[in-house]
Amino acid sequence: MNLDLSHIELNSISKRYKTALIDSLSNVSFQIKSGDKVGFLGPNGAGKTTLISILCGLIEPTTGTVGYHAKDGAQITGVDLKKILGFVPQDHAFYHELTPMQNLAYFGSLYNLSRQEIKTRSHSLLSVLGILDVANQKINTFSGGMKRKVNLAIGLIHRPKILFLDEPTVGVDVQSKLSIIKFLNEINSKGTTIIYSSHHLSEAEDFCSQIVMIDKGSLMAHGATSELIELHKVKNLQTLFIKLTESK
């Protein structure tokens, strides 16, 4: 099967958790093209993580559909979708008692990568992210920034075509943040579609080609970053966000 992604389509996605009184997401629809760098922006509790979780298949929407369309028109689903999808959760989702190399070896093997492939890719990833020198040290001695980098490297070990990042720069120092953003730009230039959530609007403005702005579960704006700023006649995303939430 051809696993070359054409676009991701969200149709009228709504989500209400079992005990909640209101929707976490309400009737959200938009498209993401292959190769985009998309930022899901909004304040804490806006519904960004819920949206990423639905796109990754971690939770089911209450209503609506998500479709991953290949270039040949077919839908990519199930194990095929999992093979091309990379997920970097907000939490440090790995084994802190192990080393970065041991973690990468484990997660890489779940994609059926050979030992040699894992070794080469791990070396390359850790080197680019600047943590190769601590590759064989236990992670529980690492700083927050180093842990974020390990988290990111694990999500990339299988060279995914779509990478989801949930708040990848939270709690990270400026240097680490810059090196992560630089690295994400590099892999995007090689064809990886990046979808990331953040509440740092200035960071997103610099990084993202497309913006999906959400507040209280509703889609407030969607489009190219520069076009949105121009259309709403504002200086930056921050003022756009304030304008949109005030008018709402």
Next chain:
Amino acid sequence: MMIKLIASLKKEALLLLSDKVGLIVMFIMPILLVFVMTIIQDSAYKMVNENKISLLISNQDNGEQGDKLVQLLDESGLFDLAEISISEPNELKQVLLEDNKLTALYIPENFSSELLNKADQISRTMTFELGLIDEKPANTSVQLSSLNFYTDPVLQENYSYSIIRVISSLLNTIENELMIGSIYSEVGIEHSPDNFKEQIKSNQVVINQIPATNSEKMGQPNSTQHNVPAWTIFAIFFMVVALGSNIVKERINGSFLRLKTMPTNYIHILSSKMLVFLVVASLQFLVIFSIGIFIFPLINLPQLVLPSSSMAFIATTFICSLAAVSYAIMIGALAKTQEQSNGIGAISIIIFAALGGIWVPTFVMPEYLKIISELSPMHWCLEGFYILFLKDGSWGELSSVFGFLLLFTAFCQIITYLKLKFEKIL
């Protein structure tokens, strides 16, 4: 599939090796327990069977029988006697407490005379009934005064009863001897023959203690045969602390979510955990049993004797390990936090152990508790090992053990499956 399984096994092994506290709980704690419990129980056995019991005696008897009782107590070889002259029984109690003796016996002043009176009356009645004398004896009853036996309150009740039974047995010998002497006297023979008295003393029936085992190899049950399997079972179930928290940690730190987005199935991740911890349980058996076989004889403890049927032994070890691992996985799946997993896991294991007869044998429990104890998987594990280690039993005798443990394992696995299914992890 194999790559994933091998990688998961390796990951679990590395996580386990990095969990120093878990390893201590799983290996060092049971080794210490086995040593301490076996030494204590072995000392208790030696105290009863090899050491003498300290007995303080105040013999206030005016006749010969008090001295005879003291002589018989001494000849029994069970007591370390210390005679003291105290006329008031209550004073003897005080001396017992002050001198740190375990037991004391007060023989009253009219002990001999009352025994003789009683013997005379019985022999007179007997000879009259047999027609050897014509004069009917008066129908008066002779009240024997009692011996006072004092015990230190720390002495266990069953231990005191055993000593009382020994003293009663010696008193019976004296009473019989007096009665025979009295019968001889009634029929006009002044002295009963000495060899007759000796025969009364020596012709006691010997009771041979023979354990009902299927093989001569097992010998007498001892503290090692009881304690080594019991505390090893306790140890393998205590892996709930390490394995339960391993699963909870994976669920709450986000690794679980990440795994859900990967082309893998949580069943094979759980399978790898099971396999690794089954190996751990086997190692626990190997280490602790090896200590019983090779180290215990070096410190004067009885050597562990393995059962004749190696296959039945291996199968029992496996089924017990499987039950323990399944229980730990169920606790890991049900608990929401590591604290819950550790707390519920550890407390439930202690309750299972108490009910299962690890600490106190189930046969001493009240009937309702015996029924409840059958719900403890440890009871069945222990039953299985007792069949093998104490009775050298066969496969047939193990069928109920295997039946319950397989049911218990299936129950834990189904609950785990339903919980993970409910959480959409599977």
